[in-house]
Amino acid sequence: MPSAxxxxxxxxxxxxxxxxxxxxxxxxPPMQDHYEPAAIEAAAQRHWEQAGxxxxxxxxxxxxxxxxxxxxxxxxxxxxxxxRNYTIGDAISRYMRMQGRNVLQPMGWDAFGLPAENxxxxxxVPPARWTYDNISMMRRQLRSLxxxxxxxxxxxxxxxxxxxxNQWLFLRMLERGIAYQKxxxxxxxxxxxxxxxxxxxxxxxxxxxxxxVEKREIPMYYLGITRYAxxxxxxxxxxxxxxxxxxxxxxxxxxxTEGVTIGFPYELDGRRxxxxxxxxxxxxxxxxxxxxxxxxxxxxxxxxxxxxxxxAFVAECERCSGTEAEQATQDKKGMPTGLTVLHPxxxxxxxxxxxxxxxxxxxxxxxxxxxxxDERDFAFAQRYGLPIRQVIDVDARPYASxxxxxxxADHGRCIASGRYDGLGHEAAVQAIAADLEAAGHGGxxxxxxLRDWGxxxxxxxxxxIPIIHCAGCGAVxxxxxxxxxVLPEELVPDGSGNPLARLHSFVDCAxxxxxxxxxxxxxxxxxxxxxxWYFLRYASAGNDASMVDARVGYWLPVxxxxxxxxxxxxxxxxSRFWTKVMRDLxxxxxxxxxxxxxxxxxVRNAIYFRKPASGRIVYYSPADVLLETDARGTPVGAxxxxxxxxxxxxxxxxxxxxxxxxxxxxxxxDRYGADTARLFMMFxxxxxxxxxxxxxxxxxxxxxxxxLWKVVHVHVTGxxxxxxxxxxxDAADRELRRLxxxxxxxxxxxYGRRRTFNTAVAAVMELLNAVGRxxxxxPAGHAVVHEALELAVLxxxxxxxxxxxxxxxxxxxxxxxxxxxxxxxxxLALRQDAVLLVVQVNGKLRGHIxxxxxxxxALVREAALADLNVRRFVGSLAVRRVVVVRGKLxxxxxx
RNA sequence: GCGCGCGUGACGGAACGGGUAGACGUAGCGGACUUAAAAUCCGCAGCCGCAAGGCGUGAGGGUUCGAGUCCCUCCGCGCGCACCA
Numbered sequence: 001m002p003s004a005x006x007x008x009x010x011x012x013x014x015x016x017x018x019x020x021x022x023x024x025x026x027x028x029p030p031m032q033d034h035y036e037p038a039a040i041e042a043a044a045q046r047h048w049e050q051a052g053x054x055x056x057x058x059x060x061x062x063x064x065x066x067x068x069x070x071x072x073x074x075x076x077x078x079x080x081x082x083x084r085n086y087t088i089g090d091a092i093s094r095y096m097r098m099q100g101r102n103v104l105q106p107m108g109w110d111a112f113g114l115p116a117e118n119x120x121x122x123x124x125v126p127p128a129r130w131t132y133d134n135i136s137m138m139r140r141q142l143r144s145l146x147x148x149x150x151x152x153x154x155x156x157x158x159x160x161x162x163x164x165x166n167q168w169l170f171l172r173m174l175e176r177g178i179a180y181q182k183x184x185x186x187x188x189x190x191x192x193x194x195x196x197x198x199x200x201x202x203x204x205x206x207x208x209x210x211x212x213v214e215k216r217e218i219p220m221y222y223l224g225i226t227r228y229a230x231x232x233x234x235x236x237x238x239x240x241x242x243x244x245x246x247x248x249x250x251x252x253x254x255x256x257t258e259g260v261t262i263g264f265p266y267e268l269d270g271r272r273x274x275x276x277x278x279x280x281x282x283x284x285x286x287x288x289x290x291x292x293x294x295x296x297x298x299x300x301x302x303x304x305x306x307x308x309x310x311x312a313f314v315a316e317c318e319r320c321s322g323t324e325a326e327q328a329t330q331d332k333k334g335m336p337t338g339l340t341v342l343h344p345x346x347x348x349x350x351x352x353x354x355x356x357x358x359x360x361x362x363x364x365x366x367x368x369x370x371x372x373x374d375e376r377d378f379a380f381a382q383r384y385g386l387p388i389r390q391v392i393d394v395d396a397r398p399y400a401s402x403x404x405x406x407x408x409a410d411h412g413r414c415i416a417s418g419r420y421d422g423l424g425h426e427a428a429v430q431a432i433a434a435d436l437e438a439a440g441h442g443g444x445x446x447x448x449x450l451r452d453w454g455x456x457x458x459x460x461x462x463x464x465i466p467i468i469h470c471a472g473c474g475a476v477x478x479x480x481x482x483x484x485x486v487l488p489e490e491l492v493p494d495g496s497g498n499p500l501a502r503l504h505s506f507v508d509c510a511x512x513x514x515x516x517x518x519x520x521x522x523x524x525x526x527x528x529x530x531x532x533w534y535f536l537r538y539a540s541a542g543n544d545a546s547m548v549d550a551r552v553g554y555w556l557p558v559x560x561x562x563x564x565x566x567x568x569x570x571x572x573x574x575s576r577f578w579t580k581v582m583r584d585l586x587x588x589x590x591x592x593x594x595x596x597x598x599x600x601x602x603v604r605n606a607i608y609f610r611k612p613a614s615g616r617i618v619y620y621s622p623a624d625v626l627l628e629t630d631a632r633g634t635p636v637g638a639x640x641x642x643x644x645x646x647x648x649x650x651x652x653x654x655x656x657x658x659x660x661x662x663x664x665x666x667x668x669x670d671r672y673g674a675d676t677a678r679l680f681m682m683f684x685x686x687x688x689x690x691x692x693x694x695x696x697x698x699x700x701x702x703x704x705x706x707x708l709w710k711v712v713h714v715h716v717t718g719x720x721x722x723x724x725x726x727x728x729x730d731a732a733d734r735e736l737r738r739l740x741x742x743x744x745x746x747x748x749x750x751y752g753r754r755r756t757f758n759t760a761v762a763a764v765m766e767l768l769n770a771v772g773r774x775x776x777x778x779p780a781g782h783a784v785v786h787e788a789l790e791l792a793v794l795x796x797x798x799x800x801x802x803x804x805x806x807x808x809x810x811x812x813x814x815x816x817x818x819x820x821x822x823x824x825x826x827x828l829a830l831r832q833d834a835v836l837l838v839v840q841v842n843g844k845l846r847g848h849i850x851x852x853x854x855x856x857x858a859l860v861r862e863a864a865l866a867d868l869n870v871r872r873f874v875g876s877l878a879v880r881r882v883v884v885v886r887g888k889l890x891x892x893x894x895x
Numbered sequence: 896g897c898g899c900g901c902g903u904g905a906c907g908g909a910a911c912g913g914g915u916a917g918a919c920g921u922a923g924c925g926g927a928c929u930u931a932a933a934a935u936c937c938g939c940a941g942c943c944g945c946a947a948g949g950c951g952u953g954a955g956g957g958u959u960c961g962a963g964u965c966c967c968u969c970c971g972c973g974c975g976c977a978c979c980a
Contacts, residue, residue, distance in 0.1 A: 762919035
């Protein structure tokens with residue numbers, strides 16, 4: 001996903017000032033000679049807790065940095081995706097902290113949702129109990145991971161003190177008409193008598209009952225996100241800190257299309273009506289030979305009322321159209337309604353068909369059929385024997401209606417179109433739109449793909465919608481003074497409808513308007529509502545008097561948001577919308593909540609399975625499989641450890657329960673420590689790419705930390721050394737020192753600008769390898785090693801904070817490493833006398849030359865041409881040109 | 896079908912603005928240490944070749960002194976999504 005490469009950190013990093021030499025030749029307290037992660041991780045975490053290190057306090061004098069990872073759904077245990085997400089966020093947070101920023105890194109729980117109800121159905125435990133238990137478990141796991149989180153700002157969306165503000169803002173939207181009621185279609189399980197989520201419908205049947213799912217029209221609440229379509233689309237361009245890919249996806253989802261709405265007049269029961277369609281190809285209007293409507297279109301329903309065959313077809317269309325994707329894959333089918341409409345310009349009569357490929361939700365729910373120039377209409381016309389008419393000419397190419405050619409859909413000049421003949425695409429669209437408008441049959445229009453956001457869910461474990469239904473007054477908003485409408489937490493759903501609806505103490509109430517007995521709304525809100533503003537609440541934590549307060553002005557926008565690519569559309573779009581609504585209500589000053597976005601890749605693992613003759617595939621955990629390799633290490637087969645028999649490889653896939661290829665992060669933390677888990681996650685791949693789990697890789701990360709520990713141990717138990725004097729070093733010491741500062745410059749760039757933690761780790765590994773090879777001959781040499789080790793520990797501190805905490809102490813420091821500033825690069829250390837240049841002849845590598853760093857081009861050229869191997873390859877050829885790239889290479893062009 | 900990406904050793908990946916392809920790690924091989932194994936340390940390691948050298952970044956073409964990187968065509972894989980009219 002390189003297009004989604006992390007953007008540059010736009011904020012200016014303060015100048016750290018001149019380089020200082022902070023070392024004291026003090027002896028550190030005695031150091032354990034073995035790396036024992038459990039003990040040092042507990043000690044480091046205890047220190048942060050006692051010092052309140054990560055408690056964020058607003059301070060207008062300091063530049064803030066709001067680093068936010070998407071909060072988890074409390075499903076039970078942390079999975080590797082969480083570990084990756086929170087390690088990336090923590091690394092960025094700790095790095096920015098070292099840069100002197102006032103960092104806020106909060107955490108919370110997206111605690112409402114369907115899995116809690118499913119668990120309740122399976123185990124008979126109230127969703128609340130299950131959810132709160134999971135939260136305690138996962139909070140403990142997050143602490144053991146060592147994330148620098150401000151737990152004082154924890155947000156739990158299933159708590160009334162949070163969701164009361166969902167209700168409060170919903171009422172404000174209702175007052176302004178942004179929230180409104182209309183009917184919507186839901187999946188109805190006739191056996192369980194309950195509404196099913198899309199994911200609970202499998203092949204058109206209810207997941208528990210297997211009953212054929214029916215469609216039902218029920219009243220629901222909607223949020224008018226389409227009013228913000230223009231702004232949501234337009235503002236994308238300014239979100240420079242977002243991956244291009246996500247912006248494109250959102251733009252496609254919002255889907256702005258310019259076209260023409262065309263009304264086809266008809267008479268029905270003596271009344272003059274118009275069938276409206278939307279098209280981007282108004283220039284093909286004279287090629288229309290039929291009009292197709294969606295199964296849910298009023299005309300289709302009208303015709304079906306008196307035609308049983310059509311009624312059956314309409315019912316069939318409606319049954320299988322669970323999702324739009326599903327509808328997209330089915331065979332294109334249709335049926336005539338027997339009705340006709342008139343062409344608005346030619347007056348010709350056109351048949352009206354019902355087509356299963358026409359979407360009720362987009363445009364007008366009807367399309368004009370132009371088989372001559374639309375591939376889908378062409379197939380439809382061929383199947384049902386409808387006329388095909390050419391009305392666009394492209395370079396006088398011969399048109400034949402027996403087979404589709406791709407160029408039929410190209411723009412060209414109108415023919416057989418009366419007075420529009422000869423016009424090009426744009427001119428024809430203009431002219432036809434103008435004439436339609438003059439005739440009162442339509443005109444130019446902008447169409448959006450985006451639809452309003454239906455938030456009603458017929459489910460228990462969610463935020464109650466604050467409405468009371470009164471026989472006399474209708475749907476009455478709950479008065480602000482009566483908020484929150486508290487969700488009772490002791491109910492246990494059993495799969496047959498919403499248990500709230502059967503709880504009289506919840507449902508029975510008095511109408512706030514007339515006082516007569518009334519019924520409380522039992523629908524709850526879509527959980528995307530909860531996650532649409534939690535990032536604002538972190539900045540207003542604990543405020544019982546208002547939804548948000550002035551602290552939002554300090555912390556927002558989020559400087560860095562980190563989460564999975566699967567949220568690229570819905571969550572991020574809803575959050576942007578919600579923020580804009582709050583802005584328009586005067587609650588916040590900002591219009592976009594997330595300045596920079598990092599979408600992390602999936603965590604994957606190998607998949608192994610057997611497919612027995614009985615047919616059902618059985619998956620095996622990679623931990624239970626032994627790989628066989630040939631002499632070169634190429635895998636040739638795999639066997640199950642338990643029975644020694646072969647298993648098939650299913651490649652690599654996202655970790656999932658169904659594929660049995662998940663790895664429990666807790667097991668890794670228990671075995672190697674949190675630092676190893678974190679280091680492996682950050683080293684194995686750049687954050688935006690998918691990451692493949694590898695036991696050996698985790699082992700390798702652990703090995704590196706153990707070696708780091710050992711190198712520091714050997715150093716601090718070695719001879720004393722004087723303070724570093726950079727000016728008086730021998731060549732080898734100077735070289736190590738140059739590498740150390742070069743590495744520091746690279747790692748700072750990798751963390752801050754590129755967000756490529758994997759290459760930063762590789763660079764520190766190289767530095768440590770060099771330190772291991774370096775045999776200091778003098779006390780001054782030990783001072784250089786000391787500096788290199790200190791820099792290594794500081795550089796690794798954002799990634800592996802626990803071992804860094806311990807090693808920093810061992811190197812003789814009283815202040816905790818977490819409070820240290822990011823070290824400054826010593827420009828003097830980077831200075832080199834000579835530089836090695838690559839020499840090519842005709843673009844091929846033929847040698848290297850060493851030249852003074854300030855050598856001019858003539859000197860470099862001369863040195864290159866003097867090189868023996870260069871002379872050998874140039875031979876008798878004439879040197880036509882010598883390209884010199886300063887500090888890099890010389891290319892001798894000969895021929 | 897459309898849109899957006901991505902194809903580099905056995906594997907994960909590196910190569911940042913067109914300038915030494917394969918950093919770093921994993922797996923592998925050889926050696927040291929050990930009664931032995933593990934751990935650790937040292938070394939080898941893209942392919943062909945004794946070497947000199949040649950060939951190599953999915954395939955083919957182009958631009959350039961120079962292409963993994965830019966452009967075109969094709970193939971494969973992944974993700975997203977609309978039969979969007």
